[in-house]
Amino acid sequence: MTVPVLMYHSVAADPADAARGLSVHPDRFAAQLDLLAAEGFTTLTVGELAAVRRGEVPAPDRPIVLTFDDGYADFHREALPRLAGARARATVFVTTGWLDDAGAEAAGRPLDRMLSWSQVDECDAAGVEIGAHSHSHAQLDQLPDAALRDELSRSRRLLEERLGHEVPHLAYPYGYSSARVRRAVADAGYRLAAAVGNLAAAPGSDGYALPRLTVARDTDLDTFGRVVRGEQHARIYWKQRTLTAGYLVVRRGRSALAAVSSGRRPS
Ligand SMILES: [Zn+2]
CATH class of the missing domain: 1.20.5 (Single alpha-helices involved in coiled-coils or other helix-helix interfaces)
Structure with a gap:
C-alpha cells in the first residue's frame, strides 16, 4: 500500500514574507482536516508509519501522514488545536538551532517566529511526534563529514535530552540528501528520514528517503483532495x-x- 506523507511548513494567516509560499492559511488547514475526516483517512505519525512498514502493526484504513517542517511557532498556536479537534496525529520536524529560545545553541537564520522549547514540550505531551530537522537547517549534502555529523547528532541529542525519550526520525532540510548524507543519517542512529519527492510512499521505498507531498499556500482544496487520493x-x-x-x-x-x-x- 502506498501512503501519502504530506509536508507542511507554517500554518498562519499572516506569515513572514520568507515563509509565505509554504505557509497554509489556518482556515484552509481546517478545511483540509475536514476533508480527510470526511473521506475516512486515518492520520499517523511518521513513527507509526515506520511501525506499519516494519510489519509491527497492521495498516489502518486509508493511512495518511501529516508532517510539519522547521518548527514554526504557529504550529503550536494554529495547527495543534485544530489537530486536537480533529483527533489527528502529526509529526513536527524541529530545527533545534532555530528555536525561539535556543540561547547559546542558536544557529542558522529562521524564516519566521519559531517554537520555544516549552512549546516543543507541550506538543510532545499532546502526542505530537517530535522529529529532528538538523541543527542549523544547513544543506547537508554540501557539508564536510565532521560538520554533517555535528548537524545530525546535535539536533538529536538536544531533543532527546529535553524530551527524555528517543527521537529516531529526521527530515532533510530542503528535502535534499545524497548517498553520503543518507549513510551519515543511518550512522547517527536515525531509523527513518523524510525527503521531498512529491510521490506517495510505497511499502518497499527507501526508509532514508521517504517521499513527501508538498502542501503550499496555493494548494486549493480541490488539488489537496487529488493529492491525498493519489490522483x-x-x-x-x-x-x-x-x-x-x-x-x-x-x-x-x-x-x-x-x-x-x-x-x-x-x-
Ligand atoms: Zn526545513
Whole structure:
C-alpha cells in the first residue's frame, strides 16, 4: 500500500514574507482536516508509519501522514488545536538551532517566529511526534563529514535530552540528501528520514528517503483532495519538479565551481 506523507511548513494567516509560499492559511488547514475526516483517512505519525512498514502493526484504513517542517511557532498556536479537534496525529520536524529560545545553541537564520522549547514540550505531551530537522537547517549534502555529523547528532541529542525519550526520525532540510548524507543519517542512529519527492510512499521505498507531498499556500482544496487520493501527482507537481531539478543543477554547478577554485575535486 502506498501512503501519502504530506509536508507542511507554517500554518498562519499572516506569515513572514520568507515563509509565505509554504505557509497554509489556518482556515484552509481546517478545511483540509475536514476533508480527510470526511473521506475516512486515518492520520499517523511518521513513527507509526515506520511501525506499519516494519510489519509491527497492521495498516489502518486509508493511512495518511501529516508532517510539519522547521518548527514554526504557529504550529503550536494554529495547527495543534485544530489537530486536537480533529483527533489527528502529526509529526513536527524541529530545527533545534532555530528555536525561539535556543540561547547559546542558536544557529542558522529562521524564516519566521519559531517554537520555544516549552512549546516543543507541550506538543510532545499532546502526542505530537517530535522529529529532528538538523541543527542549523544547513544543506547537508554540501557539508564536510565532521560538520554533517555535528548537524545530525546535535539536533538529536538536544531533543532527546529535553524530551527524555528517543527521537529516531529526521527530515532533510530542503528535502535534499545524497548517498553520503543518507549513510551519515543511518550512522547517527536515525531509523527513518523524510525527503521531498512529491510521490506517495510505497511499502518497499527507501526508509532514508521517504517521499513527501508538498502542501503550499496555493494548494486549493480541490488539488489537496487529488493529492491525498493519489490522483495526478505528476500533473500537480510537474512545475515544482522542474524547478527543483533546475535548482539542483544550479547547486551542483556552484559546488563544482567552489571545488575547482579550492582545488578539491567536485563530489
Ligand atoms: Zn526545513
